[in-house]
Amino acid sequence: LFKQHSLQKVNNSNIPAMPKVDRLMATNFNECITALQATGQPVAAPSEAVIPWCNATWDSVLCWPAIPANTSFTLPCPPLKGLDTTKTVTKYCHNSGQWVGQTEDDFSNPSGWTNYYTCMLIDWEVIEKAQSIARGARNLEFVGLALSFVGLITAIIIFSVFRRLRVFRNQVHLQLMLAILLTVVIRLVLYVDQIFTQRIDTIKPGQVGTTINSMNYLCEAFYVALEYGKTVAFAWMFIEGFYLHNIVVVTVFEGEPKMLKYIIAGWGIPMIHVSVWLIVVIVKNAYRKTNRCLGNYYLEPEFWIMDGVRLSELLVLPKKIFVLSYFNF
Numbered sequence: 001l002f003k004q005h006s007l008q009k010v011n012n013s014n015i016p017a018m019p020k021v022d023r024l025m026a027t028n029f030n031e032c033i034t035a036l037q038a039t040g041q042p043v044a045a046p047s048e049a050v051i052p053w054c055n056a057t058w059d060s061v062l063c064w065p066a067i068p069a070n071t072s073f074t075l076p077c078p079p080l081k082g083l084d085t086t087k088t089v090t091k092y093c094h095n096s097g098q099w100v101g102q103t104e105d106d107f108s109n110p111s112g113w114t115n116y117y118t119c120m121l122i123d124w125e126v127i128e129k130a131q132s133i134a135r136g137a138r139n140l141e142f143v144g145l146a147l148s149f150v151g152l153i154t155a156i157i158i159f160s161v162f163r164r165l166r167v168f169r170n171q172v173h174l175q176l177m178l179a180i181l182l183t184v185v186i187r188l189v190l191y192v193d194q195i196f197t198q199r200i201d202t203i204k205p206g207q208v209g210t211t212i213n214s215m216n217y218l219c220e221a222f223y224v225a226l227e228y229g230k231t232v233a234f235a236w237m238f239i240e241g242f243y244l245h246n247i248v249v250v251t252v253f254e255g256e257p258k259m260l261k262y263i264i265a266g267w268g269i270p271m272i273h274v275s276v277w278l279i280v281v282i283v284k285n286a287y288r289k290t291n292r293c294l295g296n297y298y299l300e301p302e303f304w305i306m307d308g309v310r311l312s313e314l315l316v317l318p319k320k321i322f323v324l325s326y327f328n329f
Helices: 029-038 124-161 168-203 216-250 259-287 301-326
Strands: 072-076 088-092
Touching (some): 216 301
C-alpha cells in the first residue's frame, strides 16, 4: 500500500510553477477546471504535443493539471485535519497517458490514485519499523517457547522416571513445571493458529477458514485456559515459598505434608479466581459488544481480579521469607 511508484519524475518546462495549494482545492470537477485555468495550469495536452498526456483531474480534494506521460506532479499536502502541510503529495502519469492507480498497471480509476498517506502526521516509516521490531520479538518469543517446551518435557520426564527424585519438594517443582508447560503449549498453539489465519487471509481475503482465531467460542476457551494456566503457575510459585517457609519455621520436626492438599490449593483455588473474572467479563460483555475473542481483555480493569492475586503471591510471601532468613530463623 505504501510502495512508491518507480516511474521517473521529469521536470517539464511547459508546466507553470506550482501555485499555492489552497488555490487548487475544489469541491467538484468543474470548480477544479476553473481553479486550474485561473492559476495558469494546463487542463489538456497542448496541440503541438507529440507524446500522450494525462488530462487534468480532480481526486475529490485537490486539482491536478494535465502533465506529459511518464512524468509526475507534486503539490503541498492540503490543510486538512490530520495532514501535515509541510509534506508533499505526488501524482504520476503513466507512459500511456493515464493516471496511475495504486499499482503501476492499475488504471481502473480515470483519476488515478493520490497517496495521501504521505501527508499524514503519523510517521509511517516509524510505524513500519515498530511493526518489524514487533514481528522480530514475536519470532524470538516463539523460539523461546519452543525451547521451553523441550526443556520442560525433559525435566518432567526426569522427575517422573527416577524414583530417587520423587521426594515431596521435587513433586512441588513438578507441579510448577506442569503449570508452566500448560501455558507454553497454549501459547504455541495460538501462535501457530495466528500464522495459519494470516496466510489464509492473504490467499483469500475475508475467508479465514476453520482456525481457532475464526471460531469465537473456541478462541475464548483457549484464552481462558491460558489465563488459568498462568494463574496456576503463580499459585505454585507461591506454594514453593510457602513450603520453604513451613520447613524453616513450622514443620522442622514434623514429617512430610500431604501432597493432595497442595494440589487442591495449586490447581483448585486458581479456578475460583478465573471463574470470578470470567463471570465479570461475561456480564460486562452482555451490555457491550466485544469485537472478537474477548477483545483486549488484559487491558480492562476487571483483569486485576487475577493480576492482583498474582502480584500478591509474588510479593507478600517472598518478603516474609527474606525477613525470616535475615534473622536466621
